[in-house]
Amino acid sequence: MRGETYMQLSATANALDRANRPRMLLVIPALLLIGALIFLFVGYSRFSGERDRLAAQNAQRSALEGVIAQTMALRTDTPNLAREYPIRVFMDSDIQDLIGEVLGPEGTQKITLGRKTERPVLTSPELNMVDLEANVRNIDLFDLFRWIARVESDERLSGIFVSNLRLSPAQGGWTGSVRFRLYQKKGS
Numbered sequence: 001m002r003g004e005t006y007m008q009l010s011a012t013a014n015a016l017d018r019a020n021r022p023r024m025l026l027v028i029p030a031l032l033l034i035g036a037l038i039f040l041f042v043g044y045s046r047f048s049g050e051r052d053r054l055a056a057q058n059a060q061r062s063a064l065e066g067v068i069a070q071t072m073a074l075r076t077d078t079p080n081l082a083r084e085y086p087i088r089v090f091m092d093s094d095i096q097d098l099i100g101e102v103l104g105p106e107g108t109q110k111i112t113l114g115r116k117t118e119r120p121v122l123t124s125p126e127l128n129m130v131d132l133e134a135n136v137r138n139i140d141l142f143d144l145f146r147w148i149a150r151v152e153s154d155e156r157l158s159g160i161f162v163s164n165l166r167l168s169p170a171q172g173g174w175t176g177s178v179r180f181r182l183y184q185k186k187g188s
Helices: 002-022 026-075 091-103 139-152
Strands: 111-121 124-139 160-169 174-187
Touching: 091 111, 091 124, 091 139, 124 139, 124 160, 139 160, 139 174
Parallel strands: none
Antiparallel strands: 111 124, 124 174, 160 174
């Protein structure tokens, strides 16, 4: 009997021990913790995605604000006509000087300057169109184009260009006319 009583007492003690350590009290919080961790991970990944999308939208907004600011600055910025199209009082004498520089003293016999004419620009009432015609006689074509290139590249005459070029062959070279044009702000 002693063995049987010992077994009964041992079985009862084990049953009471299991009753004092309920597994459900450990399993339920563990499952809740796992569920909370999954919920936290899903929430963080959504938050992270939205944060990245917000950062991209902020970058686009900043770029767009910069473009708008530049556009507004360009709209309100009127060109300085006096700086862009300065008055060139000595245009004819500058061109005459370049004849001597490029062609030497005999160049003044081959190229003669006409008078300077000014007329208003119809599309911009604050500007004048200035023309200066040069007559060329018996000039080598290479010398003529060298002189034209020098006139167009001279910093005193910035903005000048050839508006008309008429040439015909002659016995000693080429004869014709070159019309230079530039725009300048009207004098006050």
